[in-house]
Each structure stands twice: as C-alpha cells, then as structure tokens.
Amino acid sequence: xxxxxxxxxxxxxxxxxxxxxxxxxxxxxKYNKSRSYIYFWKQRWDGSVASLACQSRxxxxxxxxHTETELKLIxxxxxxxxxxxxxxxxxxxxxxxxTRCPESLFRVMRKMGLFPADKPKNPYKPKPYEQxxxxxxxxxxxxxVVPRRCIADSELRLFQYTxxxxxxxxxxLAAYPEQSTYSSADFLRRGIEVECVQTDNGFEFTNRxxxxxRDLPTLFEKTxxxxxxxxxxxxxxxxxxxxxxxxxxxxxxxxxxxxxSFYSLDDFAKQLAVHNRRANxxxxxxxxxxxxxxxxxxxx
Numbered sequence: 001x002x003x004x005x006x007x008x009x010x011x012x013x014x015x016x017x018x019x020x021x022x023x024x025x026x027x028x029x030k031y032n033k034s035r036s037y038i039y040f041w042k043q044r045w046d047g048s049v050a051s052l053a054c055q056s057r058x059x060x061x062x063x064x065x066h067t068e069t070e071l072k073l074i075x076x077x078x079x080x081x082x083x084x085x086x087x088x089x090x091x092x093x094x095x096x097x098x099t100r101c102p103e104s105l106f107r108v109m110r111k112m113g114l115f116p117a118d119k120p121k122n123p124y125k126p127k128p129y130e131q132x133x134x135x136x137x138x139x140x141x142x143x144x145v146v147p148r149r150c151i152a153d154s155e156l157r158l159f160q161y162t163x164x165x166x167x168x169x170x171x172x173l174a175a176y177p178e179q180s181t182y183s184s185a186d187f188l189r190r191g192i193e194v195e196c197v198q199t200d201n202g203f204e205f206t207n208r209x210x211x212x213x214r215d216l217p218t219l220f221e222k223t224x225x226x227x228x229x230x231x232x233x234x235x236x237x238x239x240x241x242x243x244x245x246x247x248x249x250x251x252x253x254x255x256x257x258x259x260x261s262f263y264s265l266d267d268f269a270k271q272l273a274v275h276n277r278r279a280n281x282x283x284x285x286x287x288x289x290x291x292x293x294x295x296x297x298x299x300x
Contacts (some may be wrong), residue, residue, distance in 0.1 A: 012052040016045045066100070066108050073098060074105070078114050132167040135299050138196040138232070139163050140245040141187070143179050143204060144252065152263045160252070160272065161187040164245045165194070168299070169284055170292040171248060173276040175269035179204050184220040188227065196230040200242055206233060251279075 019027035019038050028035050044051050066074075077093055078084075084092075090102045098105075109115060132138055146158035159179045163172045174190060176183040184204045188197070199205040205220050207213040217225075224231045234241035256275045262268040280292045287295040 008054070009049050009052045012041055012045075013049050016041060016052070066104075070098060070100070071108070071112070074109065074114070075112070078109070082116075135165055135168045135170070135296060136194045138166050138198055139192065139194045140166060140198045140242050141184075141205075142200060142242055142245040142249065143184075143202070144249045145179070146262070146268070147253075147257055150257050150261055152261055156262075156264070158262060158265065158268050159183070160249075162245050162248060162252075163187070163192055163197075164248055165292075165296075166244060168292050168296040169244070169287060170280060170296050171276060173272050175265060175272050177265050181205070181218040181220045184218075185223040188220060188223050188229070192229075194229060196232055197224060198232045198234060198242060200234055200239065201236050205231075208233060209236075248279075255279075 015027060015031050015033065015038065018030065019042065022030075024035055024038050024042075027033070027038055041052060073093065073096060077089060077096075081089060081092070086102060086106060090098070090105050093105070100108075130138075141161070141163045144160040144162060146160060148154075151158060157177060159176045161174045161176055161183065164170070172190075172192060174187050176187070179202075181204050201208050203210065203218075205218065207216055207218055210216075221231055239246050252275070256272075260271055260275075262271065283289045283291050283294075
C-alpha cells in the first residue's frame, strides 16, 4: 500500500470520528466535504482504517472479452506448440478463426499464465578483495577529463593521469594534452616502480574491446611488459573495482577543479603538482588519520 493511500485512509478515519461525535453537517463544514461523501464512507466504515481503503473499480466483465471458445483455442494451440513465437502463434490462430489483434492475444496469454517462467539467474558473487600488504604491490591507474569550464582556451583539452597506491594511498598525478595509449605509456615510464598496475578497459590501456585490434597489445601494455609490471584489468562496466582512484577523482573535483582555471598545459601541470603535494599531506581515515606521506615513511 502506497504512502498517499495511507494518508487518505487516515484522513477519512479522522472525518468519520468527527462526524460520529459532532454530526454529519458540522463535519461537512469543517472538512469541506459534501454530506453525500460522508454518508458514502459511513456505510463502509466499521471502525477500522482498512474499511476506508479505496476498492478496485475494475469491471468484472467486458462485452468484448475473449469467449470460452477463443480461450480454449489459445490453450490448445499453446499446448501443442509450446516454443512457438507470438507472431507465428497469432498467425496460426487467425487461420482457425481468431480475429483479435496480437496485443489482445499477448494480454490474455499473460493473464492465463501461458508464458514460460523466466530461468533463475545465478546471482553475481564478487571475489573476495585481495588485501594489499606492502607499498607498490598494486597501483590503480585511471584518467580524469578536465572539465571544460576550468579551461580558458575553448580549443584546449586537458587530462589528468592518476596513479594511487592501494596500500599507502600515495598518489602521483600528471598532466597530458590527450588521452591515448601513448600518454598512458609515458605516464608509466615516469618513475612508477610497482609490481602490478590495475586499470579499466579503456582504449588508452587495452584493446580488449576493439573489433580490429583485439589481439594486438597497446603501447601501454608493451611498456608494462618491458618494465616488468603486471597489468591487471578490472571487470567490464564495474568502476567500483577501481574504487580508490575513482574516489580520489571525486575529491579532486571538489577540492581542485571546482575552484581553479587553467590557461595552458604548463599552467595546468604546475597547479596540478601543487594540488598533488597538498593531497598527499592530508590525513585520511583509512590510514588511522595519517597522511599518505606520513604512512609511507613507516615502510621506507
């Protein structure tokens, strides 16, 4: 029962109690309802709120409803052809004198329960999270598109590459004028010494969903192999698996991009470096209220 219906029932109950105590005429003036309305609900009211619920106004029958002969024809045809499609079934019924449209056939078959039950889907069971035990064991990498309202030049496009260590939450940010596998490979070469890099399935990282280059490694994947870094891809369309870097991008939007403007790639890179130093010195709850820099010092 919806909330609006419950409120209507409570309103009618209040009206009934007032009319019972002070009379129908006085209740009509106070609640601005006609006397016939109050008498109508007084006949239904038995002292409980449930008796004041609106009843269905759906008719029990219709002059143009399916006849028993038509219903029997549909049942027999469906029983003999359990896997037949709707249109073909309707076409065969027409040859036997059925005159209804396909929409009417669909509605009556659904009402009669003649459609096969949906096969139960196996619920998705996520794999247990692999706990990281030391710095550099795994780093999440992603790209954030700089909002256009932050860029003074309408022709300029800027991108923020982000690498965040899952253990220490220490971040490394870099500015690029394009989002491509070349930028991704260059970002990987800029001193990220880790065992594993985890990314999404974007074309700047992998050709996994490319129609023509699916079997060809990207420059990013070649660079990772040259550096001895394992490349791990997350489940498709599941950004929560890269949740740490996604959350850091949300914080960047709130703390950095909402109040800064950039006039060139160099200007963006300088401001981004300042923001990166500031972010790595902010205390974080997962690190027991230490900053990433303070937490990482313990493992040097």
